Amino acid sequence: MFLARVIGTVWGTRKDEHLKGFKLQFIQPIDRRRNDVGDPVVAVDTVGAGPGETVMYITAREAVIPLPVDEAPVDASIVGIVDRIDISE
Amino acid sequence: MFLARVIGTVWGTRKDEHLKGFKLQFIQPIDRRRNDVGDPVVAVDTVGAGPGETVMYITAREAVIPLPVDEAPVDASIVGIVDRIDISE
Amino acid sequence: MFLARVIGTVWGTRKDEHLKGFKLQFIQPIDRRRNDVGDPVVAVDTVGAGPGETVMYITAREAVIPLPVDEAPVDASIVGIVDRIDISE
Amino acid sequence: MFLARVIGTVWGTRKDEHLKGFKLQFIQPIDRRRNDVGDPVVAVDTVGAGPGETVMYITAREAVIPLPVDEAPVDASIVGIVDRIDISE
């Protein structure tokens, strides 16, 4: 999983029918110091993350697992909200 | 999902038979400010995106899900047309 | 799918038995202006592409779909020969 | 598999139910000289790696295989602790 910060929401009415009903968050990947890295990703959110929260997200085929359907054209999902990171070095 | 802008169409007569009948769009990945990032990708389009429109696309194995076939040698598909992005920071 | 130019052929006698009988092309990924980007990839060719031709190729699990076998340790396949790209911007 | 060093632990109470009960390590990818490369990744740990240890980790769909469940929204898992690397050049 990678870390990201929720920075917005993406809206579109013409989309694949499997995507209907899912909230699409716009998330900015971040590094361990919470600096931005790379470009934002559009991710399905089933944990109810809010703007500015640090989240863990997954990519690829696993991204459909949190969804209550058998398959969906989804390749990024938010799977948790990060409360704390303990760095041991 | 990632964001991209439709910049053209790709044509080829000699291709895998599973690809026949699908429209192949040439899409340019973009960042949150809609600037180009990286190189264009050839994506199957089932939502009817037009030139210049901002789209969401998926990659990898999920890319075949929007298609009306069981399997196809496809690794990028347009899954939605973006109407609006709300940035909350 | 991504664009590439066929630049050569890769030969090896000691290889996984699932790979035997397939032609392995050495392809150079290219951008929209047909300039080289990144490093060449070894791809299975089932469409009969020749040296110098522009091709579309796929990666990951879908790469086995064009092959006449149920599974093969293949992660890149040429799926079409590009005749023309229409750029609309 | 890639090499990484365990640098911390990630905590979150609001997460996908499939993730509950798994230890989430924060790991820093490293190169052959054990220098940091790229950004840390959040990986599930089933081998009991400790802080500072060099580990091998896998990504993508295979990452769920070490887990005692059929499926989980996991895309990175620690699969071994590295004792020694013999360089032959």
Add this chain to the structure above:
Amino acid sequence: MFLARVIGTVWGTRKDEHLKGFKLQFIQPIDRRRNDVGDPVVAVDTVGAGPGETVMYITAREAVIPLPVDEAPVDASIVGIVDRIDISE
């Protein structure tokens, strides 16, 4: 498939049980001129490659196909030893 040169071997006693019995090679990805590109990868070897040899390797889910088991937490496998590359440009 990508090209790499075998540069060493990785050893670890505490690892996922599915990995036991497989030789783990440390391979350096190379470009068409056989220069190093990027960082080394840990790959399962079922073709018996030796130090310094040029190999083809695959990544992702296909990487388990060369193995004599149904599943394994493996995401990189050596699938062939390269004898010759003919460049046609």
